[in-house]
Amino acid sequence: MLAALQQALVKAANCRIRLPVILQGDEKSLLTQAQHLLMALQPAHSWWLGEHTPAQCQNIGQYKAHQLLGIECDCLIINAFSGFDADKIAASAGALTAGGLWLLLAPESLQWQQLANSAHHRLRSYPTPTDYPGYFIAFWLGQLQQANVLRGNATTLFNDLTWPEAEANSTTLDVTMPYKTSEQATAVSAILNVVSGHRRRPLLLLADRGCGKSAALGIAAAHLALSGKKHILITAPAKAQAAVALAHFAQLTEHEASTSLALRFVAVDELLASQPEAELLLIDEAAAIPTPLLQQLLDHYSRIVFASTEHGYEGTGRGFQLRFQPYLTKRCPNWRLLRLTQPIRYQAQDPLEQLIRLGFLLKQTDETAVTLTAESLELKHYHASDWLTEPKKLQQVFGLLSFAHYQTQVKDLAALLDNPALSVYTLEQDKQLLACALISQEGEIDDALSQAIYQGQRRIQGHLLAQNLAFHLASPALATVKLARIMRIAVQPHLQRQQLGSQLLTRLEKPLQQQGYHYVGSSFAASADLVRFWQKAGFAAIRLGMQLDKASAEPSLVMLKALSAENVSKVQQLKLKFASRLYQELPDYPSNIASDLLLQLIQPTQHAMTPLTLTNLQLFSADQRPFELVITELLQWFNQYAVILSKLQQQVFIAKLWQKQSWAVVCQRFSLTGKACAIKLMQQAIIQHIDSA
Template sequence: MPLPALLTQLQQWQRQASQLHIRLPIVWQGEQDTMLDVSRQLLGLINYKTLYWIGEQAPTDATNLTGKHNYQLLGSECDVLVINAFNGFPADLIAASAGCVKAGGIWLLLCPPFSSWIMQPNTAHKSLLPYPINANNHVGQFLPFWLQQLQLQNVLILHNENLIQQLDWPALPALKNVPPPCITDEQQHAVAAIMKVVTGHRRRPLVLTADRGRGKSAALGIAAAQLAGENKHILITAPSPQAAQTALKHFQMLATADQQHQLQFVPYDELLRSVFKTDLLLIDEAAAIPAPVLQQLLGRFSRIVFATTEHGYEGTGRGFQLRFQQYLSEQCPGWHKLHMHQAIRYQAADPLEQLTFHGFLLNKTSKQPSYAPNMAIKFIYYSAKDWLTHPIQLQQVFGLLSLAHYQTQVKDLAALLDNPQLTVMTLQQEDQLLACALISHEGNLPAELCTKIYHAQRRVQGHLLAQSLAFHLAQPQLATTALWRVMRIAVQPALQRQKLGAMLLEQLYQTAKIAEIDYLGTSFGATANLVKFWQHSSYLPVRLGSTFDKASAEYSILMLRSVSASPDIPLNLQQRFGHQLYRALAHYPSLSSKLALMLAQPEKQKPLTHNELEQLSLFREGKRPFELIRPLLLQWFDQQKYQPDSQLHQILSALLWQQSDWSVVLQCYSFVSKKECINHIVTLLRKYD
C-alpha cells in the first residue's frame, strides 16, 4: 500500500478506535530515518493535544519521558505515545506509560525489523547489567521474549508500507445508564463505600482495588466532593502529588468554589511528622507507599480509604493486598474491600491493555497451588537463557515475586531475561511453583579493583554484596571471593509457615557448596521476623545501614553465611558489628527495641560488686530513684541474656541502650506517666534474683 494511502487508512482506524472506545496499538518496523519521517507525517495528519515520546529525536511539542517519570505517570494522560526503540527499549517505562494513552489515542512503536532487532543489544537496560558486562555489545533475552509475546497479541503490525497483521476490532459493549458524575455502576458503588467509611463505625477502613483505567481515583475525587457538600474535611496522600491529580481534578470540577479548601493533599511523610485532624484520609496508589508507612498511618487515622492499582505496570497491587490485608485483619477486624472490574477510560477488550498485561507478564493467575508434605518435591534452576523455552515457569516466577515484594516492577522481569548473572531456584511439586529464590552471582573481582572500591575510588554495578564487604566492612579481600546474594525469596502466600523458605535456603547452601562458592549473603529491610528467619538458616548479621531503605522504610541489614570459606570471618564480622551497633544505637532512633536486642552486643564487663547489687535491690524495693540507679541498671542489663520478646528487656533497651526520650517510651508501651513506667519496670525486675 503506498504510504499516503496507508497514512489515510491509519487516520480512519484511529477514528474507528475512538468509536469503539479503545486505544490503537501500532508496531511499525523499518529503517530508523524512514520510520521517524513517517511518524512525523502521521502526527501532522491527526489531531492531538498531548504527545508523549520515549527515546531519541522527540518533536519540540512532545513530552520526552525518561525512567524518572515512572511513578509520576500515574493518573496522567496523553493522546499519542510514540516509542522510538531504535536505540533502546526501556521495558519498565514503556509498560508504565501505556496506561496514559486515552481511548481513541495511538500507541506507536517504531523499531527495526524483528529479525534484526532481536540480534541487537538493548542499551536501555544497561542499569540491569552487572560489571563487567558491556551493554553496548550484550544481547539479552528480553527483546526476543517480548517479540514472542507481541506476535500473539491483537496489534497492528507494519513493515515499511506493508500491513503484516491487522487489528481484530472488538465489539462496542453496551453501557448502562448511571447517574452522573459516575460512569459505571461499580464506580457508583465505590463512591458509596467511600462515603460509608465516614458515616460508619470507626476503625473500619476500605481497601479499593482496580486495574488501571477503572475510575478508582476518580471515585475518590467524586466522593470527596460529595463529602465537602456535607461540610466534611478530607486529606489525600499518594506516592507523589502527580499520583493524586486525577482525584484532585474530579474534586475541583465538582466542588463549589467555597468548598475547594476541604480536600487537601499532604505528602505521607508530613502526615507522620505533624498532627492533622480530618474526617477522612484518602490514600491513592497505596501499593507504591512502603507498608510500614501505611501501618503508621493506620495507627494515626481512624477513617481511611486505601486505593491501589490491582496490577498494571507496577506489578505490585496484589502483593500489597495479600500482605496488607493480614495486618488490617489484626488491627481492624471490620475492614472492607471492594474491587472495580469495569473499564472506564477504555473498554474491557482494549488491545493495548491486553498487550501490556501479556507482553510484560502482568496478567493475574487465580490458581492457588497446594503442598503435600508426603509427596516428592524438586528444585530446578533457571537462568536468562532458559526462559524463552520455559515461558509458563517465567510467568509463575514473576507472578510470585510480584506477590512477595510490593515494589516488583517490569524492570525485574527484564533483569531475569537480560542479566546472565541472575539465577532463579524454584521449589516445585507436580509442576506447581511453591517457592523461589532470586540469586545474584557476585564477587570474583580483581584485587586491584577491590582496593579501589575500598578507597572509594570505584563503584561497580551488580555486586552489592561484594561492594559492601569491601567498602562498608573494610574487607576488600572478600570481594575477590565467589559470592551468591539472595536478592529475594518468595513463598506462595497460602503456603507460608510450612518451612518451605528454609527448605529452599538449605538446598541453595548445598548447591553453593558443590559450586565451591565462598559465601552466601542477603540484604533487606530489617524486621524482627525476617532477621529471625535468616538467622535460623545460619546467616549472621554483619551490617546495618544508617538510613531507611527506600523500598521498605526499614534500616537495611546485610547478613552473611560461609559456605566453602572459613566460618571465622562472618563470626568475627558479626561480633564487631554487634559491638559497634551497641555503641551507635542512639543514632538509630527508629530501630525497634526488639531488633536492637537481637543485633547489638555490649562488650564484656566486670561483674557488679556486692554494693552495686545491693543498690539494685533497693531500687527493686522502691527505695532508690531511677535516675540515681540508671548507670548500675545499664551495667546489670548489659550482662543479661537478652530476650527480644520480653517487655522488660524491650523497655530497658529503649531507655538505656537507645537513649529514647521518656515521651517516646510512654507512647510506645502505652504508659500514662513516667512514674507508671518505672513502677512497671520495678515490678518486672522483682522476678530476677
C-alpha cells in the same frame, strides 16, 4: 497506509479502544512515516519515547516510570531503535486515551534481537559489555505472536485488528460530573460512609488500572471538605502516586479557600511516627506498602480507606489480598470490599491493555493451588536464556516474586532476561513451582577497584553485597572473591510455614559451592521475623543501615553466610564487630527501630552481678535511689535479663539505656504519661525479676 490508519483510529474511537500498531523496518523510513502520520492526524497531546523527537511531540524519556501514571495523551510513539525501556513503556501505555494511537517503530525482528538494548544497560551488573544483546527483546517478540495488534512496515499494513465488540451500554450514561462511571459514584458513596458510619469499618477499594479509583479518593475528600471536615489525610508509597487524588480534590475545591487545606499528604513513615489527627485516612496504592505498616495504620486509625490496583503496571495482584486481608478480617470483621471494573479511558477488551499485560507478564493467572505431597522436591536452576523456552515458568516465577515483594516492577522482569548476573533457583514438585530465589552473582572485583570502592572513590552497578563488604565493613579483600546475593526469596502463599523457604536456602548451598562461591548473603528491610528466618538458616547480621527505607519504614540489614569451613571464622568476626558497634553507636540510628529487632542484633557484654549492684537496684525499685545514680547498674542488669521482660519493659529500657533517648521521647513513643510513669515501669521490672539476678 495513512488512510488505513486514520480509518482504524476512527473505528477505535467508536469502540472506545486504543490502537496498537507495530511497524518494523529501517529507522530512517519509519521515522519519516511517523512524521507524516503526525502531520495527518494532528493529535492534541503526543508523547515520544526515544531519540529524534518531532516538534509536535513531548519526549517522556526524562520522566521516571511512576511519573507517567495518572496523566493522559492521545498519541504515544516509541522509537525502539534508540532503546526499548520496558518499565516506561508499560507505565506510559496507561496514559493513552480511547481512540489514541500507540505506535512502536522497531528494527526487523532478527536484527532487533541481536542489538544491545541501551535502555536496559542500567539493569545489568558490572562489567557487562555495552554490546550485550540480552534476551528481553527475543522474549517480548515471542509474546507478541499471541497479541492482537496491527503490524506493518513503512508503507504497508500486513493485517487487520480483531476488533472487540462496541460496548452495549456506555458506562458513562446517566452519570453526572465529576463522576466518569456509575461505579466511581458508588465508590465515592462508600468512602463517605466510612466517615458517617460506624467506627472500625474500613473500606478496601480494588481496581484494575484506569478505572478511576484514585480519582474517587480525591472526589470523596472534596465532598467531605465542602461539608466541613478539616482533617483528611492521604498517604501512598510516594507522593507521585497520590497525585491523581490530590489533583481531583484541588479541582473541586479551587473556589473554596477554606477547604483547600482539608486534604493533606503525609508520607507513611511520618504518619507512623507522628500519628496526626484524621477524620479519615486514605491510602492509595496500598499493595505497595508493606503489610506490617498497613497493620499499624489500621490499629491506630478508626476510619480508613485502603485503595489499590489489582493488576497492571502499578498492581501486585492477589499478593496484597493474601497478605493483608486476613489481618483486616481479624481486627475489623465488618470491613467492606468494593471492586471497580469499568474502565474510564478505554473499554474492557482494549487490545493495547491486553498487549501490555501479555508482553510484560502483568496478567495474573488463577492457577490451581499446588498440593505438597511426600514426593521428593526438585531443585532447578534457570538462567536468562532459559526463559525463552520456558515462558510459562517465567510467568510463574515473576508472579510469585510479585506476590512476595511489594516493590516488584516491570524492570525486574527485564533484568531477569537482560542481566546475565541474575539467575533463579526454584523448588518444584511435578513441574509445579513451590518456591523460588533470585540470585545475583557479585564480587570477583580486581584489587585496584575493590580498594577504590573501599576508599569511597568508586561505585559499581549490581554489586550491593560486595560494596557493603568493601566500603561499609572496610573489608575490600572480600569483594575480590565470588559472592552470591539472594535478592528475593518467595514461597507460594498457601504453602508457607511448611519450611519450604528454609529447604530452598539449604539446597542451593551445594550448587553455589560447586560454582566456586565463597559466601552467600542478602540485604532486606529488617524485621524481627525475617531476621529469625535468616538466622535459622545460619546467616549472620553484619550491617544495619543508618536510614529507614521510605517504603517499608524499616532499616536495611545485610546478612552473610560462609560456604566453606575456612571462611566461617571471618563471618563470625564480622558478626561480633557489627553487634558491638551497633550497641555503641545505637543513639545515632533512627529512634524508632523496633526493640525486638535490636534484641536480636545486639549482643552486649555481660558481667556478673555484685552484691552492691543488686543492693542499688533494690533501692531503686523501692524508690529510695534516683534513676540518675543507678544507670550503670540498670544497664548491666538489663543486658543480662532483657529476654525475660515484657515487651513494653524491653522497649522502655532499650529506648532509655541503649538509645539514650530523652524521657519526653520515651513517653511519647510508648504512650506513657511522664517520667514518673516510665521509672515506675522500670522499678516493677526489677521487683518482678530481681530474684533471677
